[in-house]
Amino acid sequence: MMSGSWFKITAVVGILVVLLEVSWGAETYCDFRTDGAQCFGSLGGAVLLQLMNNISEIPKYECKHNTSKIMRGTFNNSQLIGLQNRHDFILSNGTLIITNLSRNDSGTYTVETFGSDGKSLERKTLQLNVEAPVSSVQLVSQCLSQGQINVSCLSEGGDSRPQYSWTLDGHSLRDSELFSGNNESNIIVLRQNISGRLVCSVRNQVSFILREIQISTCGNPSPDTPNRKVILEWWPVVAGALGALITIIAVSSAIIRVKKKKKNNRVEEDNVELTNDNGRRRREEQSVDVQAEYSQVTKKPRHSDVTLSDDVYAKVHKQTSTR
Numbered sequence: 298m299m300s301g302s303w304f305k306i307t308a309v310v311g312i313l314v315v316l317l318e319v320s321w322g323a324e325t326y327c328d329f330r331t332d333g334a335q336c337f338g339s340l341g342g343a344v345l346l347q348l349m350n351n352i353s354e355i356p357k358y359e360c361k362h363n364t365s366k367i368m369r370g371t372f373n374n375s376q377l378i379g380l381q382n383r384h385d386f387i388l389s390n391g392t393l394i395i396t397n398l399s400r401n402d403s404g405t406y407t408v409e410t411f412g413s414d415g416k417s418l419e420r421k422t423l424q425l426n427v428e429a430p431v432s433s434v435q436l437v438s439q440c441l442s443q444g445q446i447n448v449s450c451l452s453e454g455g456d457s458r459p460q461y462s463w464t465l466d467g468h469s470l471r472d473s474e475l476f477s478g479n480n481e482s483n484i485i486v487l488r489q490n491i492s493g494r495l496v497c498s499v500r501n502q503v504s505f506i507l508r509e510i511q512i513s514t515c516g517n518p519s520p521d522t523p524n525r526k527v528i529l530e531w532w533p534v535v536a537g538a539l540g541a542l543i544t545i546i547a548v549s550s551a552i553i554r555v556k557k558k559k560k561n562n563r564v565e566e567d568n569v570e571l572t573n574d575n576g577r578r579r580r581e582e583q584s585v586d587v588q589a590e591y592s593q594v595t596k597k598p599r600h601s602d603v604t605l606s607d608d609v610y611a612k613v614h615k616q617t618s619t620r
Contacts, residue, residue: 324342324343324344324345325337325338325339325342325343325344325345325503326344326345326347327344327345327346327347327423327425328347329346329347329348329349329406329408329421329423330347330348330349330350330421331421332421332422333421333422333423333424334423334424335423335424335426336423336424336425336426337425337426337427337428337502337503338395338398338402338403338425338426338427338428338503339398339427339428339429339430339503339504340398340399340400340427340428340429340430340503341397341398342396342398342430342503343394343395343396343397343398344394344395344398344402344425345392345393345394346392346393346394346395346406346423346425347390347391347392348360348391348392348393348408349391349408349410350391351391352372352388352389352390352391353372353373354372355371355372355410355418356371356372356411356412356413357369357370357371357410357411357412357413357415358370358371358408358409358410358411359408359409359411360393360406360407360408360409361406361407361409362402362404362405362406363404363405366378367384368384368386368393370386373388375388383395383396383397384396398427399427400427402425402427403425403426403427404424404425405422405423405424405425406422406423406424406425407420407421407422407423408420408421408422408423409421426502428455428456428457428501428502428503429454429455429456429503430454430455430501430503430504431452431453431454431455431459431499431500431501431504431506432453432454432455433452433453433454433506434450434451434452434453434497434499434506434507434508435450435451435452435508436448436449436450436451436495436497436508436509436510437449437451438510438512440515441486441515443489444489444490444514444515445476445486445487445488445489445515446486446487446491446512446515447484447485447486448484448485448486448487448495448497448510448512449483449484450463450483450484450497450499450508451483452483452499452506455501455504456501457501457502458501459483459499459500459501460481460499460500460501461480461481461482461483461497461498461499462480462481462497462498463480463485463495463496463497463498464495464496464498465491465493465494465495465496465512466493466494467494470485473488474487474488474491475487475488476488483497487512489514489515490514491512491514492512492513492514493511493512494509494510494511494512495509495510495511495512496508496509497509
């Protein structure tokens with residue numbers, strides 16, 4: 298039995314190796330100092346919001362989530378409000394940390410600073426989106442009939458559409474190595490005689506995962522070797538068709554035999570009726586002949602007129618006299 302034959306499905310058994318699995322949202326950094334910035338946080342992870350540069354020079358500040366105030370303070374003091382012990386503030390660098398992110402943490406965050414006279418100095422906003430990370434990635438390879446290799450990169454989880462990329466032995470897949478698909482497809486087909494360390498990268502806005510598999514060439518089918526895979530796949534269909542054909546032939550033969558038997562019975566019945574008719578006609582003809590003969594007999598005279606010659610008459614008269 299050949300190892301790696303072209304008609305076998307290559308199973309990935311214990312070969313999947315995790316090179317890197319990063320959930321950016323585990324500790325996502327967001328720069329609040331750029332007004333209107335957009336940031337993504339991983340569901341269940343943490344986010345670091347860089348609110349300002351030198352907080353020691355700011356007399357007063359406050360931070361809101363949508364319309365709710367979550368923090369306020371001065372250059373030497375800060376007070377966190379309503380984050381249910383899921384937050385921390387690093388006063389030295391003006392960074393607000395929110396842990397165990399939920400979808401309710403998504404929204405618009407606003408930081409506003411004030412002067413010593415209470416007048417607003419600056420106001421900036423940031424949009425935070427909390428999404429689920431990609432939870433798992435699997436690589437599955439399969440040898441095709443002509444020696445190509447079909448490889449599927451299957452991911453689970455994640456709210457946003459994942460993005461895929463491929464490398465072979467450290468370089469991006471080339472067109473000369475791809476039979477179908479491209480570097481951004483999750484399913485690709487490699488050309489014949491391609492081997493090496495194939496890596497699939499999957500990412501969304503909050504996570505990034507790599508998986509790898511060692512690819513071996515699939516044996517090419519020889520011209521006189523039957524396509525056993527195709528035969529095995531189509532054999533149930535062929536067997537079903539043959540069974541149906543045999544059933545049809547058997548039923549048709551039975552119907553023909555029944556019809557032939559009925560036809561023979563009708564012929565025999567016709568022959569019997571014909572024989573009976575012939576016998577009846579013969580009896581009727583014989584009866585007619587007998588009646589005709591009887592009629593002829595009844596019409597004959599009872600005494601025939603016989604004229605005797607003189608010699609005969611003399612002999613008879615002599616015999617009578619002697620007596």
